[in-house]
Amino acid sequence: MCHHDDILRSNNKDLQQIEKQYDRRQFLTKTTLGLGAMAFGSLLNTEKAFGSVFNGLDDTISPSFIKNKLGLPHFAPKAKRVVYLFQSGGPSQMELFDYKPKLKDMFGQDLPPSIRNGQRLTGMSADQTSFPIAPSIIDFKQYGESRAWVSDAMPYLSEVVDDLCFIKGMQTDAINHDPAITFMQTGSQLSGRPSMGAWLSYGLGSDNDNLPTFISLVSKNGAGQPLYSRLWGNGFLPTEHQGVQFRSGKDPVLFLSDPENYDGHDRRQMLDYLNKLNNVQKDSYGDPEIDARMAQYEMAFRMQTSVPEVTDLSDEPDDIFEMYGPDSRDPGTYAANCLMARKLLEKDVKFVQLYHQGWDQHLGCPGGVKMNCKKTDQPTAALIKDLKRRGMLEDTLVIWGGEFGRTVYSQGKLTPTDYGRDHHPKAFTMFMAGAGVKPGYTYGKTDDFSYNVIENPVHVHDFQATLMHLFGVDHEKFTYKYQGRRFRLTDVDGHVVKDILT
Structure with missing residues (x-):
């Protein structure tokens, strides 16, 4: 965790209270249940235990193309x-x-x-x-x-x-x-x-x-x-x-352009700080949609340059x-x-x-x-x-x-x-x-x-x-x-x- 995130936590009483709620007993309860489920799953068929992450993939696929974290594509x-x-x-x-x-x-x-x-x-x-x-x-x-x-x-x-x-x-x-x-x-x-x-x-x-x-x-x-x-x-x-x-x-694309009279010079700095805030929230709540939100913000930032180019005929x-x-x-x-x-x-x-x-x-x-x-x-x-x-x-x-x-x-x-x-x-x-x-x-x-x-x-x-x-x-x-x-x-x-x- 970087120094900036520590500062954010130290100045945010709500986040401090949330983190205190995850005491030792809750941590052990949650993690042991999760580890136990994974251990039991390993005794079963992996496709049934883990779904689309292990899909019974075709091992004859050429090594020239790479499967992603979901094991896709299944074949060429x-x-x-x-x-x-x-x-x-x-x-x-x-x-x-x-x-x-x-x-x-x-x-x-x-x-x-x-x-x-x-x-x-x-x-x-x-x-x-x-x-x-x-x-x-x-x-x-x-x-x-x-x-x-x-x-x-x-x-x-x-x-x-x-x-x-x-x-x-x-x-x-x-x-x-x-x-x-x-x-x-x-x-x-x-x-x-x-x-x-x-x-x-x-x-x-x-x-x-x-x-x-x-x-x-x-x-x-x-x-x-x-x-x-x-x-x-x-x-x-x-x-x-x-x-x-x-x-x-x-x-x-709606809302992609900068507001009037704003030159966008500090856009990157604002986005970096917003990502730090979102990371604090993610660590506290564990909501995967926070990752999605950060990915969308980053894409929007890059699209400010790429979209005008590709839409210009x-x-x-x-x-x-x-x-x-x-x-x-x-x-x-x-x-x-x-x-x-x-x-x-x-x-x-x-x-x-x-x-x-x-x-x-x-x-x-x-x-x-x-x-x-x-x-x-x-x-x-x-x-x-x-x-x-x-x-x-x-x-x-x-x-x-x-x-x-x-x-x-x-x-x-x-x-x-x-x-x-x-x-x-x-x-x-x-x-x-x-x-x-x-x-x-x-x-x-x-x-x-x-x-x-x-x-x-x-x-x-x-x-x-x-x-x-x-x-x-x-x-x-x-x-x-x-x-x-x-x-x-x-x-x-x-x-x-x-x-x-x-």
């Missing part, structure tokens, strides 16, 4: 970083990737009861007496050597289909937006669980000491279903693992802005956020999460889809091209998708040129690209109505287990004990989809 990872392009609202798979030509001759016919098979409906469709089939009015074509079907709404993405792995048999348990988004991001429909980025931050740590491990970006002026900070929250994990939202404008050449599209010059747009994501990934930020709202087309589905594609198609394709030409796609995982799909039947009025689609959790499409994922590959298949998965279903927990696997993590062994139970991202389910891996 293929992904070093991930960018998750989350399309909030439930993009319609039938207007984008799931081509269903047989529906063209079934316009307005009622969806056969044998296809719907009593599946759960939302409150918006429950009162419908009929379920008229609405074929997509957006044309499709095949592209690339993989001959993947892509709609005309995504002309730029069609140029990179041979880099993509389409998963057309996605399924979820939730039928409404809030629980469905929460389920996709945290593995639970109930709020309060750690997000995927928080799990990876806690388990694998950071590759950049000057930026957060987990950063979220939200498209500005987003319309549609609301988004909540808990979607990138830490849940019950230590708070330094929560995602940090970068915003457009003068201050990308002025040094990007004109051809990059042209590749990402005209919106990329407008901070806070989806295009600008895609370009920002590439810069963050270059700085080895482990998890970058983009959110784009507006995919909730209960009415005017064709027009709404085209409008969203106009904003997202070019920058999404540009990000994949940009990563590839920089040699980063081989260890960067790109994910695109929403929380569920849309129904084949029209919600509300159906006309030959317009229709709406309701939520559909039992069949939707996502795609992945990059680190460890098969390029130019399509996995899973739906029926002729894009209503049921008939080949290779992939549940949300399967997707999450596969994500963890690509980072060298066994999702069943990576747990965190909270309130007497060991939790994991995939709860009690999930299987790695090995068929889509290289």
Whole structure:
């Protein structure tokens, strides 16, 4: 204990009183119980006794990579970083990737009861007496050597289909937006669980000491279903693992800039003294959150220099802005956020999460889809091209998708040129690209109505287990004990989809 800490204690009567309460009898009681438990645990299976600290690790791992204090990664990872392009609202798979030509001759016919098979409906469709089939009015074509079907709404993405792995048999348990988004991001429909980025931050740590491990970006002026900070929250994990939202404008991170008329010359001195105070408190209370608080203060100090540099796009050449599209010059747009994501990934930020709202087309589905594609198609394709030409796609995982799909039947009025689609959790499409994922590959298949998965279903927990696997993590062994139970991202389910891996 340094001299300054002794002075702090000598001048603080409350701390002196707290320390006196830990007398010899209490010390021996607490420590002997702890030592006894450890001794008994050593007689048992170490994995059961110590949980995720000793996970039955693979001893054949190459000595060239180092396991952290949790024993992670369990095996050699293929992904070093991930960018998750989350399309909030439930993009319609039938207007984008799931081509269903047989529906063209079934316009307005009622969806056969044998296809719907009593599946759960939302409150918006429950009162419908009929379920008229609405074929997509957006044309499709095949592209690339993989001959993947892509709609005309995504002309730029069609140029990179041979880099993509389409998963057309996605399924979820939730039928409404809030629980469905929460389920996709945290593995639970109930709020309060750690997000995927928080799990990876806690388990694998950071590759950049000057930026957060987990950063979220939200498209500005987003319309549609609301988004909540808990979607990138830490849940019950230590708070330094929560995602940090970068915003457009003068201050990308709230409260990061110095107050007006303060030059920050004594910031380091103030932080050092504050850490001494926090160490005194930690020694007295033993609260691990005090460590988290100190880590956050230190990160904020370093971010005052690193964030302005990484969020400055002025040094990007004109051809990059042209590749990402005209919106990329407008901070806070989806295009600008895609370009920002590439810069963050270059700085080895482990998890970058983009959110784009507006995919909730209960009415005017064709027009709404085209409008969203106009904003997202070019920058999404540009990000994949940009990563590839920089040699980063081989260890960067790109994910695109929403929380569920849309129904084949029209919600509300159906006309030959317009229709709406309701939520559909039992069949939707996502795609992945990059680190460890098969390029130019399509996995899973739906029926002729894009209503049921008939080949290779992939549940949300399967997707999450596969994500963890690509980072060298066994999702069943990576747990965190909270309130007497060991939790994991995939709860009690999930299987790695090995068929889509290289």
